[in-house]
Amino acid sequence: MKNRDTFSSKIGIVAASAGSAIGLGNIWKFPYMAGKNGGSAFIIIYLIAIILMGYPLVYTEFAMGRRAKTNAVDTFGIIGNKKTWNIVGFIAVLTVFLISTFYMMITGWVIYYFYHSLTGTLYNLSSATDSVMHFKAIFSHMSSSMSIPLIFSMIAIYMTALINSMGIKEGVEKYSKIMMPVLFVLFIFLIGYSATLPGFSKSMHFLFRPDFRLVTPQVIIGAIGQAFFSLSLGMGALITYGSYIAKTENIRQIARQVTLADTIIALFSGLLIFPAVFTYNLEPTAGPSLIFISLPQVFLKMPGGRWFSLLFFLLVIVAAITSMVSMLEILITYVIEKRNWSRKTSTWMVVIATTLGGAVNIAGEGPLSYITVGGRTIFSWLDYLTNNITIPLVAVLTAIIAGWVWQTTRLNKELEIGAASSTKLDHYFNLLLKWVIPPVIVILMIALLLGAES
Numbered sequence: 001m002k003n004r005d006t007f008s009s010k011i012g013i014v015a016a017s018a019g020s021a022i023g024l025g026n027i028w029k030f031p032y033m034a035g036k037n038g039g040s041a042f043i044i045i046y047l048i049a050i051i052l053m054g055y056p057l058v059y060t061e062f063a064m065g066r067r068a069k070t071n072a073v074d075t076f077g078i079i080g081n082k083k084t085w086n087i088v089g090f091i092a093v094l095t096v097f098l099i100s101t102f103y104m105m106i107t108g109w110v111i112y113y114f115y116h117s118l119t120g121t122l123y124n125l126s127s128a129t130d131s132v133m134h135f136k137a138i139f140s141h142m143s144s145s146m147s148i149p150l151i152f153s154m155i156a157i158y159m160t161a162l163i164n165s166m167g168i169k170e171g172v173e174k175y176s177k178i179m180m181p182v183l184f185v186l187f188i189f190l191i192g193y194s195a196t197l198p199g200f201s202k203s204m205h206f207l208f209r210p211d212f213r214l215v216t217p218q219v220i221i222g223a224i225g226q227a228f229f230s231l232s233l234g235m236g237a238l239i240t241y242g243s244y245i246a247k248t249e250n251i252r253q254i255a256r257q258v259t260l261a262d263t264i265i266a267l268f269s270g271l272l273i274f275p276a277v278f279t280y281n282l283e284p285t286a287g288p289s290l291i292f293i294s295l296p297q298v299f300l301k302m303p304g305g306r307w308f309s310l311l312f313f314l315l316v317i318v319a320a321i322t323s324m325v326s327m328l329e330i331l332i333t334y335v336i337e338k339r340n341w342s343r344k345t346s347t348w349m350v351v352i353a354t355t356l357g358g359a360v361n362i363a364g365e366g367p368l369s370y371i372t373v374g375g376r377t378i379f380s381w382l383d384y385l386t387n388n389i390t391i392p393l394v395a396v397l398t399a400i401i402a403g404w405v406w407q408t409t410r411l412n413k414e415l416e417i418g419a420a421s422s423t424k425l426d427h428y429f430n431l432l433l434k435w436v437i438p439p440v441i442v443i444l445m446i447a448l449l450l451g452a453e454s
Ligand code: PHE
Pocket: 020, 021, 022, 023, 024, 025, 026, 096, 099, 229, 230, 231, 232, 233, 235, 237, 323, 324, 326, 327
């Protein structure tokens, strides 16, 4: 087999993996999911899911990847010692492909908003229109068009592909090490400003005082699915990055840092967005349009809001691109190893396929938005099916294959390479992998299929 690239430093692995984890899931999706599902009750379930299910799966995916040293599909066959398990990897890779087709669309929307914050046109209101109408009109003008989102999402995917085409060390690692510190600085700056708004305490209230009456199986699986999505689990991302991790690295430690960084950014995104929403009396339950219709109204009203807007959308772009890098990397690694093509050719093939899929999503939101099935557009279906079905399914099968087939003794052996021996606490996390994750997810998925509607 030919020489595989590897990450050259621990900081590079953490930056790339945190870059994968921190994305639209944290800044765009987490606040609106929390907003829609009652705020803190959702957040508490989310946090429990992160610690008890997310973290063990993060180190397991890394360990599987490093052990198998191959693409996400074949990893399952190798770890499960039977080629038929490859089908799980295949579902994972298919899932990430489907996600990347709408992820690029939303990233395109964000770039459009960044661009219009820069030129100022986003905030050019004629005095006659009220601001709600204004931003609704901008959003629907953008999302109902075919060409605007297509152009802007192609910018997103080409920027991403340029990074991937340079390889793991020279592309993914190098640019993650630049982009992640930028992201953190922007974030801290924006939070600092948000904390001075009068709505800050009200949003702390909303985010941290639970109302458990709102919790249904749908909310629980939604929170677990969101936890997995946010940690990039169940899609082969961490398996793929794991396959580029050297044997000298301590996987558990890397997993802890990535999980922590991702969780902090999700919670702080809530704190970044809700104070503004409450200060200006907007609806926290607005849904996907929260950052595109509600937030700009806030930016319009707050002093210096245009600059805030510019930095905010820049932050989201940086977060989204580092996530897209990992999505494309899963697909690229797979194509390279299956087809024996060069990295450059594989990258561009993946870009073409994703762009075509992106165009379908864009048409589904725009010119063809009158075509819905069960009231959902294509994007909405893909989001729903991946979040609630395929991601939990792959996660549960990963736990079963690693915990029961490969077995935790062998998992531990891999984890102890590059690390001191495992502790009692580590042992408990492995027990979760075997005994808790599979039944809990299976029961919830059955409850969901038996009719809990969203
Ligand atoms: N974790 C990313 C986010 O929160 C999304 C993602 C999914 C990234 C799959 C890579 C792979 O936005």
